[in-house]
Amino acid sequence: MTTATAPAFPTTWSRPPFIKRAWLRWTLYLGALLYMILAVGSVEVNWMRVWEGLDRGLRFIQGFLLPDFTSRWEDILIGMEESLTMAVTSTVAGVAISVPIGIGAARNIAPLPVYAICRAIIALSRSFQEIIIAILFVAMFGFGPFAGFLTLSFATIGFLAKLLAEDIEDIDESQAEAVRATGAGWWQIVTYAIQPQVMPRLIGLSLYRLDINFRESAVIGIVGAGGVGATLNTAMDRYEYDSAAAILILIILIVMAAEYSSGYVRKWLQ
Amino acid sequence: MAPVMTDTSSEQVTSGPVWRKRTTKQELALWLGWLALAAFFIFCWQIMTKTTIWAFVYDAPRQALDIGSRMVPPRWEYLPNLLEPLWDTIAIATLGTLLALFMAVPVAFLAARNTTPSTRFIRPVALLIIVSSRSINSLIWALLLVAIIGPGVMAGIVAIAFRSIGFVAKLLYEAIEEIDATQVEAVSATGASKAQIMDYAVVPQILPAFAGITVFRWDINIRESTVLGLVGAGGLGLRLQESLNVLAWPQVTIIFILILITVLVSEWVSAKVRHAII
Numbered sequence: 001m002t003t004a005t006a007p008a009f010p011t012t013w014s015r016p017p018f019i020k021r022a023w024l025r026w027t028l029y030l031g032a033l034l035y036m037i038l039a040v041g042s043v044e045v046n047w048m049r050v051w052e053g054l055d056r057g058l059r060f061i062q063g064f065l066l067p068d069f070t071s072r073w074e075d076i077l078i079g080m081e082e083s084l085t086m087a088v089t090s091t092v093a094g095v096a097i098s099v100p101i102g103i104g105a106a107r108n109i110a111p112l113p114v115y116a117i118c119r120a121i122i123a124l125s126r127s128f129q130e131i132i133i134a135i136l137f138v139a140m141f142g143f144g145p146f147a148g149f150l151t152l153s154f155a156t157i158g159f160l161a162k163l164l165a166e167d168i169e170d171i172d173e174s175q176a177e178a179v180r181a182t183g184a185g186w187w188q189i190v191t192y193a194i195q196p197q198v199m200p201r202l203i204g205l206s207l208y209r210l211d212i213n214f215r216e217s218a219v220i221g222i223v224g225a226g227g228v229g230a231t232l233n234t235a236m237d238r239y240e241y242d243s244a245a246a247i248l249i250l251i252i253l254i255v256m257a258a259e260y261s262s263g264y265v266r267k268w269l270q
Numbered sequence: 271m272a273p274v275m276t277d278t279s280s281e282q283v284t285s286g287p288v289w290r291k292r293t294t295k296q297e298l299a300l301w302l303g304w305l306a307l308a309a310f311f312i313f314c315w316q317i318m319t320k321t322t323i324w325a326f327v328y329d330a331p332r333q334a335l336d337i338g339s340r341m342v343p344p345r346w347e348y349l350p351n352l353l354e355p356l357w358d359t360i361a362i363a364t365l366g367t368l369l370a371l372f373m374a375v376p377v378a379f380l381a382a383r384n385t386t387p388s389t390r391f392i393r394p395v396a397l398l399i400i401v402s403s404r405s406i407n408s409l410i411w412a413l414l415l416v417a418i419i420g421p422g423v424m425a426g427i428v429a430i431a432f433r434s435i436g437f438v439a440k441l442l443y444e445a446i447e448e449i450d451a452t453q454v455e456a457v458s459a460t461g462a463s464k465a466q467i468m469d470y471a472v473v474p475q476i477l478p479a480f481a482g483i484t485v486f487r488w489d490i491n492i493r494e495s496t497v498l499g500l501v502g503a504g505g506l507g508l509r510l511q512e513s514l515n516v517l518a519w520p521q522v523t524i525i526f527i528l529i530l531i532t533v534l535v536s537e538w539v540s541a542k543v544r545h546a547i548i
Contacts, residue, residue, distance in 0.1 A: 239417070
């Protein structure tokens with residue numbers, strides 16, 4: 001509002017809103033508020049049960065402070081062994097399969113039919129959770145780490161092939177053109193122009209996937225696909241919170257170690 | 271027809287040193303590396319398959335066909351039973367993400383080098399929270415929380431929240447560390463207090479990243495909340511578990527289709543929103 005006495009320039013400043021269009025902003029805010037009320041209203045909480053459970057929660061925290069590594073050590077060891085080997089084998093197999101699929105899914109070096117097929121494989125692998133695939137594979141291949149290995153390999157394909165394909169599509173074309181200008185064939189272009197450009201990132205992604213696969217291997221055991229998840233599930237079912245805490249602490253430590261070492265490897269590669 | 275090479279040029283090619291990508295030493299090292307990897311793979315494979323019953327593995331194609339034939343036709347009448355779990359699933363993901371934001375934002379500010387009160391003591395604690403939250407999958411969080419606060423949607427919300435803290439806080443503190451320091455300096459030069467610097471110099475710079483991270487995590491949480499019910503934490507997974515327990519494969523098919531559609535829609539929404547923000 002400007003009156004005759006007010007200065008011609010604004011004296012106060014207010015920051016611009018996050019969403020510029022006013023109607024959109026208010027519709028979004030109102031919609032979000034309405035949804036929140038409905039969603040919170042639909043959550044049924046049995047406060048008595050929560051109250052009773054707090055005691056267990058306390059015991060669990062105690063378990064974390066005083067983890068029991070010894071009484072279930074044998075089971076933990078077997079579970080960890082399965083998880084680690086599953087993570088390694090599935091990463092190697094997954095990477096080996098996803099490299100050709102990733103190359104096929106890069107539009108700049110693959111013909112359209114190959115591209116479509118490879119992208120379809122990636123979409124299929126990415127659209128389902130590991131745990132759902134694990135359920136199916138356990139039903140087909142029986143309980144144990146082999147089903148877990150297949151699950152993680154399958155999940156690795158979607159992850160790695162997609163990122164690899166995107167990386168190949170983003171390469172510096174002039175290098176590929178320079179190699180092509182020497183009369184190189186398709187294979188030579190891939191080995192001399194594309195592979196050197198994407199290799200550091202491919203190794204970094206593989207290490208990252210190894211880390212993910214280990215973390216996932218702790219989960220798919222819940223549905224019977226081997227690994228430390230099965231041990232954890234048993235410990236939880238038997239209310240042995242100190243053993244469960246010991247497993248969780250081991251998982252956290254291994255993930256931390258993997259994260260640090262993969263960081264170093266990536267730095268060393270660059 | 272390929273042009274015939276003259277004698278002189280072929281002599282030139284063969285007589286001079288041939289260009290190679292790597293030196294002999296590098297090539298040897300590379301081969302040794304591959305050999306070590308292969309050996310390590312076989313070693314791990316041996317340990318992993320110690321307990322595998324190969325008869326089941328060879329039988330798998332038949333099993334797959336069997337399950338496949340049981341899964342079709344899907345039982346469409348079951349779909350109305352799934353609407354309430356679907357609502358629960360979305361509520362778990364949304365409320366879980368919101369709950370995570372409340373906890374993740376302070377953790378992120380404590381973990382970022384330029385905003386933490388103490389790099390010696392508080393930053394490591396914040397980083398430990400981030401790593402612990404990230405390394406434990408939401409299903410395991412759900413497993414714990416179902417035991418503690420009982421089965422139901424609430425356990426799912428808290429599980430999703432605990433898993434998301436690490437993810438959101440990690441990306442957010444990286445964004446905070448990358449802010450433009452000159453803007454902070456400009457605002458502090460006006461005589462702004464600590465809180466005002468935060469409000470006018472730091473927060474506006476990380477807000478787009480924050481919104482992007484939130485939507486991204488929400489998308490992942492929708493994915494994860496579809497299966498949380500497997501351990502009793504509510505949502506579609508609960509129905510999946512029930513159907514699997516009674517081997518009702520036609521119902522499982524419906525649930526899979528619904529999960530697939532939910533995931534695709536949430537991915538589309540998150541891509542749209544992130545596109546609008548960035």
